[in-house]
Each structure stands twice: as structure tokens, then as C-alpha cells.
Amino acid sequence: MPPKAKTLLIWLVVIFLIYAVVTSPDAASNIVTGIWEFIIGAFRGFGEFFSNLAS
DSSP, X not given: OOHHHHHHXXXXXXXXXXXXXXXXXXXXXXXXXXXXXXXXXXXXXXXXXXXXXHO
């Protein structure tokens, strides 16, 4: 991907995220909470896997 296209895409995503937070903060917080819970669950799963692997 050309550097200018990558920069443009990043800016478009950032602008969209700001727009989403400003227009609907409740929905945006629910999305962030869901993503955070998914990440935490993934790390817990990896931890359990390696714990069971070591046992």
C-alpha cells in the first residue's frame, strides 16, 4: 500500500471514530467496552492454555 494511501486511510478512520463518539457516545462506549472484554478474554484464554500446557 502506498504511504499516502495508508496515511489517508488512517486519517479517515480517525475522523470517523471522532464523529462516532461525538454523535453517539453511549454506543461508542459500548463498543469500546465490548472490544476491551474480548481482549481480556483472549488473554485469559492464552493464560489458561499455557497453564494447562505446563501442568
